[in-house]
Amino acid sequence: MGNPPRVAIKTLGCKLNQYESEQMREDFLALGFDVAGFDDPADVYLINSCTVTHRTDRDTRRLARQARRREPDSLVVVTGCYAELQPEALRRIGEIDLILGNDDKPRLARIAAERLAEKQGAPVSPVSQREPDRLIHTFSGHTRAFIKIQNGCDARCAYCTIPLARGPSRSVPREQVLRQANLLAASHPELVLVGVHIGRYGLDLAEPRPSLVDLVRNLCDLPDLGRLRLSSIEPREVTPELTDLVCAGGRCLPPDPERPALGKLCRHLHIPLQSGCDATLERMGRPYRRDLYAELVRGVAAREPLVSIGADVIVGFPGETAEEFAQTVEFVRSLPLAYLHVFTYSERPGTAAAEMPDQVNPEVRKQRNHLLRDLSEQKARRFAEAAVGQRLEVVVETPRDEAGRLLGISDNYLRVAFDGPDDLVGKLVAVEVESLEGMQLAGRLP
Numbered sequence: 001m002g003n004p005p006r007v008a009i010k011t012l013g014c015k016l017n018q019y020e021s022e023q024m025r026e027d028f029l030a031l032g033f034d035v036a037g038f039d040d041p042a043d044v045y046l047i048n049s050c051t052v053t054h055r056t057d058r059d060t061r062r063l064a065r066q067a068r069r070r071e072p073d074s075l076v077v078v079t080g081c082y083a084e085l086q087p088e089a090l091r092r093i094g095e096i097d098l099i100l101g102n103d104d105k106p107r108l109a110r111i112a113a114e115r116l117a118e119k120q121g122a123p124v125s126p127v128s129q130r131e132p133d134r135l136i137h138t139f140s141g142h143t144r145a146f147i148k149i150q151n152g153c154d155a156r157c158a159y160c161t162i163p164l165a166r167g168p169s170r171s172v173p174r175e176q177v178l179r180q181a182n183l184l185a186a187s188h189p190e191l192v193l194v195g196v197h198i199g200r201y202g203l204d205l206a207e208p209r210p211s212l213v214d215l216v217r218n219l220c221d222l223p224d225l226g227r228l229r230l231s232s233i234e235p236r237e238v239t240p241e242l243t244d245l246v247c248a249g250g251r252c253l254p255p256d257p258e259r260p261a262l263g264k265l266c267r268h269l270h271i272p273l274q275s276g277c278d279a280t281l282e283r284m285g286r287p288y289r290r291d292l293y294a295e296l297v298r299g300v301a302a303r304e305p306l307v308s309i310g311a312d313v314i315v316g317f318p319g320e321t322a323e324e325f326a327q328t329v330e331f332v333r334s335l336p337l338a339y340l341h342v343f344t345y346s347e348r349p350g351t352a353a354a355e356m357p358d359q360v361n362p363e364v365r366k367q368r369n370h371l372l373r374d375l376s377e378q379k380a381r382r383f384a385e386a387a388v389g390q391r392l393e394v395v396v397e398t399p400r401d402e403a404g405r406l407l408g409i410s411d412n413y414l415r416v417a418f419d420g421p422d423d424l425v426g427k428l429v430a431v432e433v434e435s436l437e438g439m440q441l442a443g444r445l446p
Helices: 015-030 054-070 081-085 088-092 100-122 160-167 174-185 212-219 240-247 280-283 291-303 322-334 362-385
Strands: 006-010 034-036 044-049 075-080 144-148 190-194 227-230 268-270 308-315 341-342 393-395 406-409 417-418 428-437 441-445
Touching: 006 015, 015 034, 015 044, 015 100, 015 144, 015 190, 044 054, 044 081, 044 100, 054 075, 054 081, 054 088, 075 081, 075 100, 081 088, 081 100, 081 160, 144 174, 144 441, 160 212, 174 190, 174 212, 174 240, 190 212, 212 227, 212 240, 212 280, 227 268, 268 322, 280 322, 291 322, 322 362, 341 362, 362 428, 393 417, 406 428
Parallel strands: 006 034, 006 044, 044 075, 144 190, 190 227, 268 308, 308 341, 417 441
Antiparallel strands: 393 406, 393 428, 406 417, 428 441
8 A cells, every 4th residue: 555645735924824724734634645844745735825915926936836846746736815816827837736716725635636636546545524614623833823713804905905815804603713712722822813804703793793802702711721812903993892801911820710711811912003104094095093093002001011012014105205104113113012014015916006106116115114124123122121020921832942941922922031841842831031132031930
């Protein structure tokens, strides 16, 4: 009897893509495949693509060519948002055998297995039936696990292709989310709720519609859950109730037996800003202005200074003048943000922004990106300094650092190093923070 076929999966882009790659990985396992690294020999190479920028498009094409060179007789498959929006561009690449959109992901493994069997003249392995909702049983290679709670987006931001690639907002039913959380909480100390627009969770579900806050409370009541983290959430959707739960986080072990759910939600909010200039926000089609954003961020930080607040910022959006960019820099500088994710604007086919006049010179975009990244580093260092002398709850990850110390992520999204035994990996521990070393905290077990 021959060896089982091997699949290698490479994921580009967002956390939602990463969760869906895990679903497809388990689909392949149910079909009798082994899983290989993407740089290793495999029968099927699967690229779960992203199309946020020109760079991610280019990465997909490069990975497909590399896979074909590595194993000329393999099956090269591309799915994800690039495959959804620009299949013709991918068809021009002779190295790709199958191009499947986002809606094809639930049946991708079966399609690939059948095509591989045709190509190799071999039968498809017997199928272990997967449940219809395709819950995953582990998040392979990760200490922290992602849970998809929502997909798609109803917004129409001028620069974004996600509504085209993923369709309207759809929520995962609450009971399905809870079952998925129970499966993953047994082996992962932290769960991260992911989606395209998670603040709209529940609005499309049947009455009584659960809100995001309702879902968070239900999840925090799960006895096996260590802690819970939110991914990106829009400014207008950070409600007072959600802020209450975030600011109650940061509990130190052991938990309070009287209130076991209190403090399980991480002190971390990632709130997209995109620009600190109202004129730019208006051109972007963003549904808020800087005063609302400033009031929200300052209010959270005043209530709990160790809540990590991150922001996305796009530089070089069409029509962004030097003065508008300066407004963004000064606005960001004035806010108690812990870090930035800085994106250089990239023209995306099919978006309103791609047709706008006054496109910013690419070299100017690059310079602005560097300036904001420098500012982000300053803010990250200042936020980390504020944690020195505190006790933080840390998820211990791998590998160890260069000094042989354990490494982990605190509930408020700080990197922490400390000495300890290997059996702490994959667990939640309390760490006394003693110093800041570069951009990393150092501490000790109490």
